[in-house]
Structure formats: structure tokens, C-alpha cells
Amino acid sequence: MELLGFGAGGWGWSFLSGLVVTLEVAILALPLGLFLGLMIALGRRSKSRLLRIASIGYASAFQAIPELLTIFAIYHGCSQLIQLLMSQLDVQTAWTVPGVGAGSFALSLVFAAYSSEIWLGALAGIGRGQYEAALSLGLPGIASLRNVILPQAFRLALPGLGNLWIILLKDTALVSLISVSDFMRQVNLAVAATHRYFVLYLFACLGYIVLTKISEFGLERLNLRTSRHLVRTA
Template identity: 90%
Template sequence: MELLGFGAGGWGWSFLSGLLVTVEVAILALPLGLFFGLMIALGRRSKSRLVRAASVGYANAFQAIPELLTIFAIYHGCSQLIQFLMSELNIQTSWTVPGVAAGSFALSLVFAAYSSEIWLGALAGIGRGQYEAAISLGLPGIASLRIVILPQAFRLALPGLGNLWIILLKDTALVSLISVSDFMREVNLAVAATHRYFVLYLFACLGYILLTKISEFALERLSLRTSRHLVRTV
């Protein structure tokens, strides 16, 4: 179909570019979300009541706040904060936070809140003997966490984190509302220009299904790789 083609009058290149931006936003959000989520999970296991309370409060807050509101708050709030600070220095600027950066960071904060629950369950699923073994080896706290605990926790957490990744991919469509030229925004622009609602939105559905299936395949391979040492040969 000419509408979806890469020639004159086609939107193919725009859709491809938008699809790459969608993946970019998700990939940028993932490592931050994983790291923050792990820190929150460790905080919830802390001996300090204050740290535990702060960790639980963070998780509850970002699970309750709509993702779109978080994106708007980060994008507009940070932009206004920077402009205010610049004005205090007598520097006039209309600079705004890049949409990709703001959207990725906002989604990472939400991802962290949900991934902390998965990390918490994974850490609880590791036998006490593993912690005692790390101590008996004389490993300091951070080293024992990195060498002994985290590899096992990641394997246990992978199925849940994989599901969150799929959700994250779909949530990236929200960044189109802060003028990020992701896949959903490009589809909406094409719809506004051509009024081919059914065809283009059906195509958008297929695009996200494709991303999901590719992700499921990659996650399955990663799961096999992280669990291959558990397979016994007869």
C-alpha cells in the first residue's frame, strides 16, 4: 500500500523512525528503572526504619500516580525549574528538557516502583545459606551482593522483569503527548494528514505486536542463557 510505503507520498520512513525512537525511549528507561528498583528493594530490606519507610513510600506513590502525570511533571516541571534558575542568574532562556530524556526518565521512575516488587520477591527467594556462604568467604557486603546474590536474584526476577519490559514498551506511546516523535506520534500525524483511521491504527497495533514478539523471543533466549547451568545432563 502506497500509504505505508517508503516512496513519495508514503509514510514508511516516518513510521520506521518513530519505531526506533520508541525502542530508544524504552531502552533508555530500562537500566535506570532496573537500578532504582533494585535500590528500592534493598531499601525495603534495610534495618533502618527510615530507609524502609522511604522505600515503601516511593513504591506506593509511583504505583498510584498515572504514568502520564509523571511524564508531564518531569517534562514541564524540570523545564520550568531550569528556566527559573537561569532567570535567577539573569540569564533569559526558553530552553526545555528534551522530550526523549524527560519521557525516558519519567518511565524509569514508574518502572522502578514496579520492578522493586519483583526484585524484593527474588531476593526473598534466595536461601539464607547463600548469604551465609558469601559471609564465610569473607566477601564484603557489596562484593557478596554483586558476585553471589545478584546473579541468582536476576535469574529469579527475569520472568517478572520481562513482563514489565513489555508494559514499558507500550507505555512509551505516552511520550507522544510531549511532542516526542515516537511511533505513536508519527501514526497520529499520518492519520491527521490522510484521515485513514482504521488502516493506520491497525498498522500501529501490528507495530506494537511486532515489538512484543521480538521482545518475547529475546527474553526467552536470555532466560535459557541464565538458566543453562541448572540443566542436568543424564
């Protein structure tokens, strides 16, 4: 327990700061991933053939590419691109893309590809009568989507999106490979310093289990709240 403690020689504060960074990466990736996923789903339902092809192509590409490769491409590729642009302006700099930002953005792109499938299924699950009712009320397309369709689609999509959130939490461990001081990187640093492999990796497993269980509890409460208006029949 001294190894995991917060006193001298303990790694407790390092692990706690790593957990904060892990949550930061996941929380930063979530809203952009949800929004892009919704846009892709709407694009796949569009009447425009070009928009449908582009949306399907995006989802297929990011579902096929490993998450780690996406993270490396964003982190190293964008850093190199910025340095190239700076060199064209005769500005000498070694500035690189922040690891937290690059990791969050890369994971949001992957999250969007998978969440688009869930949004697509949720939108398909809304009856045509809902669209006709919004039209009969004189609501324009954006207002109809925001006030009538999306609230219902979100309730239908929530279980699937919740599963993706848990997957996203676990995928944040990949950002440790671009030197982000997340929970997994702090554990690896502790292992390298102490060689206590079994204890520390077991502790890492327990840490992710705790994050998952807390998320499951929160998602369950959110699901109950979004479904509170539904009438249960025998």
C-alpha cells in the same frame, strides 16, 4: 500499501524513524529503572527504619500516580524549574527539557517502582545458606551482593522484569503527548494528514505486536541462557 510505503507520498520512513525513537525511549529508561528498583528493594530489606519507610513510600507513590501524570510533571515541571533558575541568574532563555530525556526519565521512575516488587521477591527467594556461604568465604557485603546474590536474584526476577519491559514498550506511546516523534506520534500525524483511521491504527497495533513478539523471543533466549546451569530432574 502506497500509504505505508517508502516512496513519494508514503509514510514508511516516518514510521521507521518513530520506531527507532520508541526503542530509544524504552532502552534509555530500562537501566535506570532496573538500578533504582534494585536500590528500592534493598532499602525495603534494610535494617534502617527510615530507609524502609522511604523505599516503601516511593514504590507506593509511583504505583499510584498515572504514568502520563509523571511524564507531564517531569517534562513541564523541570522545564519551568530550569527557566526559574535561569531567571534568578538574569539569563533569559526559553530552553526546555528534551522530550526523549524527560519521557525516558519519567518512565524509568515508574519502572523502578514496579521492578522493586519483583527484585524484592527475587531476593526473598534466595536461601539464607547463600548469604552464609558468601560470609564464610570472607566476601564483604558489596562483593557478596555482586558475585553471589545478584546473579541468582536476576535469574529469579527475569520473568517478571521481562513482563515489565513489554509494558514499558507500550507505555512509550505516552511520550507522544509531549511532542516526542515516536511511533505513535508519527501514526497520529499520518492519520491527521490522510484521515485513514482504520488502516493506520491497525498498522500501529501490528507494529507494537511485532515489538512485543521480538522482545518475548529475546527474553526467552535470555531466560534459557541464565538457567543453563540448572540440572533438570524427572
